[in-house]
Amino acid sequence: NAGVTQTPKFRVLKTGQSMTLLCAQDMNHEYMYWYRQDPGMGLRLIHYSVGEGTTAKGEVPDGYNVSRLKKQNFLLGLESAAPSQTSVYFCASSSSGGTYEQYFGPGTRLTVT
């Protein structure tokens, strides 16, 4: 049981390049989330999904797109990377049951130059 995994772990992009971050969970969770973490600002919600085939915007969605074609996977895309998107990105998942506990992936450190 791997929990939540993310690929890649590190990435350096040039301004204007695109990339996709992959999140996978093997806990059969309905809910999945993408956060970004910047120094001194905690975790901010980018996009989320309440089930396969559904996605929605969080608090800071601009510049990002997401897809959830399979229940276990949640992809975060940057179409045209900007230096302001330099951050650590965490994926999380949670069940639809009585607990709100979120399980986090190991994170992806992205630098845009």
Add this chain to the structure above:
Amino acid sequence: GENVEQHPSTLSVQEGDSAVIKCTYSDSASNYFPWYKQELGKRPQLIIDIRSNVGEKKDQRIAVTLNKTAKHFSLHITETQPEDSAVYFCAANEITGRRALTFGSGTRLQVQP
């Protein structure tokens, strides 16, 4: 939406002393309040959580208290050890379809040996 404020932003204590971190939340409907510990370069890890029908919860050296009337909750760590040094985040849930957590901005705890 929910707003969570956390303080202090940094806290330095001597080994063996107690540490207290406080958070306030805005949405009186929130009913789940987790605390996460994040070591440098690692993912956030849940250390303790409390639901609104409980005023206090303990797990060995850590405890959380909740005051629903005042809408604040606190993390208490007793007999601190150097391995307690980390960034701690509080969070509160949203009673909405997305079941998201709103995080505080974090407290960097440094335990001096």
